[in-house]
Amino acid sequence: MPHRVILITGANGSLGLAIARAFLDEASDNLVWLGVHRHREQAGALATVHPERCRLVSLDVRDPASWTAAVAGIQAAHTRLDVLANNAGVHADELLAMMKPDTWREVLAVNLDGTFHGCQAVLPTMISQRHGRIVNVASLSALLSPPGQTNYAAAKAGVVALTQSLAKEVARLGITVNVVCPGYVETEGLAAMDAAARQRAMATIPMRRFGQPAEVAAAVRFLACAEAGYITGSVLKIDGGIF
Amino acid sequence: MSNTAELRAEVKRMLVDNLMLQVTAEEIKDDQLLFGPGSLGLDSVDALQIVVALDKNYGLKIPDPETARTVLQSVNTITAALEQHGVTQR
Numbered sequence: 469m470p471h472r473v474i475l476i477t478g479a480n481g482s483l484g485l486a487i488a489r490a491f492l493d494e495a496s497d498n499l500v501w502l503g504v505h506r507h508r509e510q511a512g513a514l515a516t517v518h519p520e521r522c523r524l525v526s527l528d529v530r531d532p533a534s535w536t537a538a539v540a541g542i543q544a545a546h547t548r549l550d551v552l553a554n555n556a557g558v559h560a561d562e563l564l565a566m567m568k569p570d571t572w573r574e575v576l577a578v579n580l581d582g583t584f585h586g587c588q589a590v591l592p593t594m595i596s597q598r599h600g601r602i603v604n605v606a607s608l609s610a611l612l613s614p615p616g617q618t619n620y621a622a623a624k625a626g627v628v629a630l631t632q633s634l635a636k637e638v639a640r641l642g643i644t645v646n647v648v649c650p651g652y653v654e655t656e657g658l659a660a661m662d663a664a665a666r667q668r669a670m671a672t673i674p675m676r677r678f679g680q681p682a683e684v685a686a687a688v689r690f691l692a693c694a695e696a697g698y699i700t701g702s703v704l705k706i707d708g709g710i711f
Numbered sequence: 712m713s714n715t716a717e718l719r720a721e722v723k724r725m726l727v728d729n730l731m732l733q734v735t736a737e738e739i740k741d742d743q744l745l746f747g748p749g750s751l752g753l754d755s756v757d758a759l760q761i762v763v764a765l766d767k768n769y770g771l772k773i774p775d776p777e778t779a780r781t782v783l784q785s786v787n788t789i790t791a792a793l794e795q796h797g798v799t800q801r
Contacts, residue, residue: 595763637756 470499470521473546474692475538477503477529477586478556480511482655483605486681487553490689492518501542503527503556529556529582535589548597551692552590554583554627555605559620559657572619579623580630587634587645600643601692604631605684608651608707624649628703635701644700646691651707653679674709714799719790726786729764730757741787758783765789771796 474491478484479502488500488511502511502524515522525541528534542549558578560571583604594600609617610624631647638645652658652669658678661669670676684706690696691704705711723736726745730753744750746758753761761783765771771793773779782792 591759592763592766595760596767637759640756641760 470546471495471497472550473499473501473542473548474551474553475501475503475525475542475549475590476553476555477527477582478605479524480504480507480509481555482510483650483653483681483684484553484555485510485514486685487555487688488514488522490682490685491551491692492521494689494693497521499523499546501525501538503529503538505529505556527556529554529586530577532585532589535585539589539593543593549590549593550597550599551601551603552586553603553605553688553692554586555688556582557605557607557624559617561616561620563616564618567619575619576623576626579620580626583627583630587630591638591643594643595638595641598642600638601696602631602634602643602645603688603691604645604647605688606631606647606649606703608649608705608710610649611703611705612710631703632701639700644691644697646696646699646702646704648684648687648691648704648706650684651679651705651710653681653684653706655681672710673707677708679706679708715790715794718793718799719786722786722789722793725764725768726751726761729760739786742785744785745783761789765793769793769796769798771798 476484476487479488488502491498491500498521500522502515502522504511504524504526505528508524511524515524525538527538556578558575560575562571587602604627606624606627609621610628613621628647631645635645652673687704687706691699719741720736723739726732726739727736739751745753758779762773762779765773773782782788
């Protein structure tokens with residue numbers, strides 16, 4: 469029997485992969501399910517390296533039926549699910565005055581609806597177990613609300629509020645729900661910024677460096693560990709000191 | 712004991728076990744309200760646990776809050792819903 473069964477969404481991105489590696493490192497018998505949608509090359513490569521401990525599962529986080537199928541598959545394999553890391557996210561930055569409704573809806577659908585569907589899909593299992601750890605990945609944008617990110621900031625602020633409300637709902641059932649808010653981290657989003665934008669971003673960070681995905685992953689792993697059992701509804705900024 | 716009476720007793724044990732109630736199964740009356748004034752004193756989180764337990768133990772799905780309000784009134788209403796679902800005993 470595996471030590472813990474973990475499901476990570478958005479597992480093909482650099483942050484999702486780092487979270488997966490953190491849980492693989494945590495215990496040699498952890499079993500990590502990598503939720504992937506359109507892209508799966510990187511996640512597939514990780515699963516190839518750890519064929520006994522890493523599995524891919526198709527998961528469109530916007531779709532409740534996709535969640536039902538994914539969780540049913542994990543349940544069928546292990547009869548349990550210990551950790552959900554809701555990491556899948558997208559952003560499509562634009563000034564609100566110029567933003568198309570579809571752009572708004574898509575960012576809300578992946579970031580906020582996806583988190584809602586994920587929590588709803590795993591709760592019956594976690595309630596039955598009387599144990600579970602949910603860690604949601606929001607963003608510093610949820611707290612700072614930068615211009616050009618009305619959709620993303622609103623979605624991630626929604627994730628923070630969802631986390632804290634759900635944490636209260638399930639606190640006495642042995643389930644914790646926490647959220648991390650990464651700042652500027654070396655992920656695909658940061659790589660897509662031009663040099664001038666990166667320089668402006670860097671100037672706002674007291675530590676004068678960008679974060680590493682592994683530093684966010686370590687926080688996710690901590691919030692999901694047994695020793696963090698009294699921490700729920702927490703909002704953990706991981707941002708090099710921006711506030 | 713009839714099948715219905717045995718199922719009622721099983722439902723009471725399920726409530727006590729899942730909700731960690733401070734009463735025994737025998738102390739719960741068949742028609743005692745589960746929620747609200749003068750009831751067993753359950754709350755919405757207890758309701759959530761009952762919904763999960765009914766699905767897990769009997770395959771009875773409570774699809775929406777309206778159905779929950781109807782089914783989860785008392786041991787009698789839960790038992791009736793289980794019988795309607797084709798359950799006699801686990």
